[in-house]
Amino acid sequence: MDDLLFIDDGEEAKPPALSPACNEAGWVVLVVDDDADVHAVTRMALHHFLFMGRPLQLVDCFSAREALAILPTLPDLALILLDVVMESEDAGTRLARTIRATPRYDHVQIIIRTAAGGYGGRGAFRDIPIHAFVWQSEVSKTRLESLVSSALAAYCTASAAPA
Template structure:
């Protein structure tokens, strides 16, 4: 399993130049494996730019990252309804309301019935949401204060989340294959008894 660490391993800073532009990760190689799809949900455009920049050189299992963007909870849910292969959601807690991200996390699991996508909550106002109760009450995979989430920590969190997604996806596929086998066996037994 190959994991490529971002070029600037020594960088422990979350700040970048405001003029940063879309990275090569935004454009998957035509002949390479499909990229991991990451949905960034935040009402702050700068957070989108910083996140893309910080993860621009990340590679996991030979696959780069590709980013989708939502600037509200409603927009995020619309994207998640139409896009089935999103591996990770980096989700701001406080957007249109102080708990918009929490509502989105709950709806991803309960309404959309999506147990595969990994959800990492991020907040710029840690006093507004108690980390312990959020982790216990919501089916999320990690919770970070944006000011604590350095480039290195973001990279580590994303790779761990992608690893979890890949494991769940493999288990889901094996379960589907077993179910198909079971259904075929039942059909053969029913045909033999007829």
């Protein structure tokens, strides 16, 4: 006969703890891009995506200014998918610098995903800690899933490290 596992009357089964930046709705990912089509394609590509058994909760912003306004309302933010050229040629670069200058967002991962590099392309982010820089033309569904998985794994590692 198979061994059965019983919980003692004094113990209660506990659901697994949510990982940092994963609320009940899933991993919080901020998509910052001025192109509505990029938001739509991102949603389609990541619709069924799971990381550690949890879905993504995508939050849309269409400018760096809008992203700055919404950031304080996202305490569980894990990842930002960020365009460079929005309301100005360097809006994404300036937003990334602002985020990195705010200790609250130290562990949040940033993936730069852009069609136009703005000031200096990849070089503009040489001194800004980001997870990845990719051209939109290089990003397939599989590549996007791989980038998001890698970034969320890095987030979990950074969040678990002692301060």
